[in-house]
Amino acid sequence: xxxxxxxxAEFEAAFGIEMSAIHDAGVGSSWxxxxxxxxxxxxxxxxxxxxxxxxxxxxxxxxxxxxxVGRGTVAVLEPFDSHVIENTGQEDLVFFDLxxxxxxxxxxxxxxxxxxxxxxxxxxxxxxxxxxxGDLHLGHLSGPYLGADVFVRFQRMNGTxxxxxxxxxxxxxYVVDRARRDGVDPATTAAHYSAEIxxxxxxxxxxxxxxxxxxxxxxxxxxxxxxxxxxxxxxxAAARPGPALFGADDGGYLYEVDVSGECPTCSSGxxxxxxxxxxxxxxxxxxxxxxxxxxxxxxxxxxxxRYSLPLHDFRADIEAHHRHGRVPARLRQLAGRLFxxxxxxxxxxxPSRWGVxxxxxxxxxxxxxxxxxxxYGFLYGIEALGRRLGRDWQAARPQDGWKIVxxxxxxxxxxxxILYPALYRLAFPGWQPDIDYHVNEFYLLEGKKFSTSRxxxxxxxxxxxxxxxxxxxxxxxxxxxxxxRTNFERAVYEATVQDTLIGRWQRWLTDLGTRVRQRYGGLxxxxxxxxxxxxxxxxxxxxxxxxxxxxxxxxxxxxNQAAAALNGIVEDSIxxxxxxxxxxxxxxxxxxxxxxxxxxxxxxxxxAHCAAxxxxxxxxxxxxxxxxxxxxxxxxxxxxxxxGSRVALADTIFFTAGGEPxxxxxxxxxxxxxxxARTAMLLPSDAPVSDRSLLDLGMSSMQAxxxxxxxxxxxxxxxxxxxxxGARDLADLATLIGTLAEATPEAPEPxxxxx
Numbered sequence: 001x002x003x004x005x006x007x008x009a010e011f012e013a014a015f016g017i018e019m020s021a022i023h024d025a026g027v028g029s030s031w032x033x034x035x036x037x038x039x040x041x042x043x044x045x046x047x048x049x050x051x052x053x054x055x056x057x058x059x060x061x062x063x064x065x066x067x068x069v070g071r072g073t074v075a076v077l078e079p080f081d082s083h084v085i086e087n088t089g090q091e092d093l094v095f096f097d098l099x100x101x102x103x104x105x106x107x108x109x110x111x112x113x114x115x116x117x118x119x120x121x122x123x124x125x126x127x128x129x130x131x132x133x134g135d136l137h138l139g140h141l142s143g144p145y146l147g148a149d150v151f152v153r154f155q156r157m158n159g160t161x162x163x164x165x166x167x168x169x170x171x172x173x174y175v176v177d178r179a180r181r182d183g184v185d186p187a188t189t190a191a192h193y194s195a196e197i198x199x200x201x202x203x204x205x206x207x208x209x210x211x212x213x214x215x216x217x218x219x220x221x222x223x224x225x226x227x228x229x230x231x232x233x234x235x236x237a238a239a240r241p242g243p244a245l246f247g248a249d250d251g252g253y254l255y256e257v258d259v260s261g262e263c264p265t266c267s268s269g270x271x272x273x274x275x276x277x278x279x280x281x282x283x284x285x286x287x288x289x290x291x292x293x294x295x296x297x298x299x300x301x302x303x304x305x306r307y308s309l310p311l312h313d314f315r316a317d318i319e320a321h322h323r324h325g326r327v328p329a330r331l332r333q334l335a336g337r338l339f340x341x342x343x344x345x346x347x348x349x350x351p352s353r354w355g356v357x358x359x360x361x362x363x364x365x366x367x368x369x370x371x372x373x374x375x376y377g378f379l380y381g382i383e384a385l386g387r388r389l390g391r392d393w394q395a396a397r398p399q400d401g402w403k404i405v406x407x408x409x410x411x412x413x414x415x416x417x418i419l420y421p422a423l424y425r426l427a428f429p430g431w432q433p434d435i436d437y438h439v440n441e442f443y444l445l446e447g448k449k450f451s452t453s454r455x456x457x458x459x460x461x462x463x464x465x466x467x468x469x470x471x472x473x474x475x476x477x478x479x480x481x482x483x484x485r486t487n488f489e490r491a492v493y494e495a496t497v498q499d500t501l502i503g504r505w506q507r508w509l510t511d512l513g514t515r516v517r518q519r520y521g522g523l524x525x526x527x528x529x530x531x532x533x534x535x536x537x538x539x540x541x542x543x544x545x546x547x548x549x550x551x552x553x554x555x556x557x558x559x560n561q562a563a564a565a566l567n568g569i570v571e572d573s574i575x576x577x578x579x580x581x582x583x584x585x586x587x588x589x590x591x592x593x594x595x596x597x598x599x600x601x602x603x604x605x606x607x608a609h610c611a612a613x614x615x616x617x618x619x620x621x622x623x624x625x626x627x628x629x630x631x632x633x634x635x636x637x638x639x640x641x642x643x644g645s646r647v648a649l650a651d652t653i654f655f656t657a658g659g660e661p662x663x664x665x666x667x668x669x670x671x672x673x674x675x676x677a678r679t680a681m682l683l684p685s686d687a688p689v690s691d692r693s694l695l696d697l698g699m700s701s702m703q704a705x706x707x708x709x710x711x712x713x714x715x716x717x718x719x720x721x722x723x724x725x726g727a728r729d730l731a732d733l734a735t736l737i738g739t740l741a742e743a744t745p746e747a748p749e750p751x752x753x754x755x
Contacts, residue, residue, distance in 0.1 A: 352366065379398055608626065
């Protein structure tokens with residue numbers, strides 16, 4: 001027998017409070033005590049835990065939801081529940097703690113879709129506000145913006161209140177530099193490129209619920225100044241002298257875009273204030289071999305009084321914050337390296353005339369540095385969104401119930417995951433921000449970094465159109481830089497569109513639609529007799545559904561895996577169709593054939609639902625071709641298409657090669673026409689067709705109509721059925737198409753578009 005009695009002398013510091021362990025109880029157990037105003041460190045573990053509260057009053061915060069606790073309250077925490085216990089009363093909050101490992105229960109919790117589920121909490125998903133000193137290229141789009149868009153679409157299909165927020169980061173020094181080079185003022189530059197960025201995001205089908213323009217939004221400036229005053233009122237950030245760089249020619253203050261050198265941590269070439277390679281901050285004066293980007297001269301080292309934050313004092317706070325939400329190991333490693341420095345004083349104001357000055361008089365002619373400013377900008381975005389939705393969300397009163405999710409590139413990691421939690425701690429000491437972080441690495445172009453100065457970039461507006469947006473989103477999802485640097489290769493992208501999306505996805509869906517039309521009059525058949533192969537395929541589709549669901553979930557979000565799983569649905573379906581086609585001509589197997597076709601239609605329907613967050617246009621078009629509305633709810637099961645549903649797959653073009661119309665003399669025209677003819681007639685990809693007429697190849701009238709539509713969509717050439725059948729071979733037909741396309745007058749450009 002083992003009897004334990006509550007004893008003050010036996011308590012020791014643990015988990016941010018005081019605990020007293022009980023040994024040899026068969027399960028983990030201890031007494032717990034929280035002093036008035038105290039709280040436990042954020043925690044999440046695989047054990048099941050039972051808390052029995054014996055005295056005092058407090059609150060239990062579980063996955064962002066508050067629960068009042070006191071004497072007589074018993075709380076059961078499931079594995080992986082994020083939790084904090086805080087004392088809100090005037091006397092000690094005392095509880096008895098029991099905990100044990102149950103592998104089956106933990107596995108069930110880990111696999112459960114609503115395990116962390118956001119429930120009724122508002123979820124604010126931020127993609128890093130872009131700097132309006134230029135438009136967005138594919139390197140930008142592949143990272144935070146596509147990631148956040150897919151994340152929000154998936155969460156909404158699962159019933160979550162989720163919103164995508166970003167904005168125009170107007171007060172960056174890079175805006176001043178671009179304005180100087182263009183001979184205009186910074187406000188003009190920011191306004192121009194902010195509009196361009198917003199348009200590019202729309203072309204990418206990236207839906208925004210809040211787009212904050214910081215230099216223009218009412219209330220932003222005064223709200224930022226109030227936030228900054230709260231930080232200074234803590235007493236931990238103050239005006240202090242520190243080393244700084246100045247121009248050797250004009251004595252001007254140099255920082256960020258104005259200076260470059262080698263990183264003092266990893267020796268890589270870097271600009272001022274942050275190293276894109278290792279992610280660690282520099283403070284300009286500590287650069288190795290610094291050079292002024294204005295004059296090319298070595299700068300002078302001097303001293304400048306600025307408001308500064310001793311970030312090295314916040315190690316415990318940042319580590320506690322990182323235990324609360326989703327923080328990838330890469331970010332925690334960065335924090336560990338940073339806090340291993342003897343000190344890290346971060347200037348949070350800089351001499352400049354572009355930006356928002358603090359109201360305090362500790363410095364003159366300085367503005368709040370735009371990176372600390374962004375921490376307030378996120379809260380302001382929530383408030384601005386709330387005003388439109390009629391919700392009482394205030395930047396000056398952030399709530400524990402808010403769930404914030406950040407998408408950003410690794411070079412922004414220091415600011416988002418280390419600096420901002422420290423600023424929030426100072427401005428709102430009672431707030432426990434619950435933040436998940438999703439980070440991407442650099443996306444390369446043909447093996448090198450995107451570079452506008454070397455004209456080594458593919459801009460969004462160059463490649464995006466109604467015909468290409470789904471293909472671009474698919475390829476970027478498949479190759480996005482997740483945990484490693486990846487590469488955009490134009491030839492590989494074009495091959496993926498031609499071979500995968502057109503050659504596999506489009507061809508399978510067209511073939512399926514043709515079979516439904518020929519055998520069942522264009523209506524979805526009911527399933528007949530099932531074979532073991534049929535049930536195996538249904539199970540396989542269920543596995544694919546679980547793969548996509550897991551890949552898009554908040555814990556393991558990966559567009560690479562999601563895109564691969566979507567392609568897996570198609571590949572599984574093609575293999576299944578090829579196997580089942582052997583029974584198509586056997587009358588005794590008619591019931592089996594109906595079941596096989598019904599299962600293929602179920603796979604197409606599943607593809608429409610699972611593709612909706614990643615390829616929204618394709619998903620809507622595919623659902624319509626199956627006689628259904630655009631997918632709105634994430635599926636729990638694989639279900640058969642309702643019998644009798646109108647199926648128009650054979651007449652729907654989901655993917656094209658995109659680009660300008662193919663004209664006579666373009667060597668790609670014959671290649672494209674050859675593939676289109678094979679697809680229309682359901683011929684093998686290596687079937688010889690280019691030297692024969694379509695009539696000789698056995699093309700039907702319906703197949704000719706489908707090809708006629710594709711030719712019109714792709715080349716704008718209005719060719720007749722008689723001309724299609726009358727051509728001697730595909731080369732002759734390609735010449736005719738090119739002639740007709742060149743002769744087709746373009747529609748006049750709208751007046752406002754020319755303006």
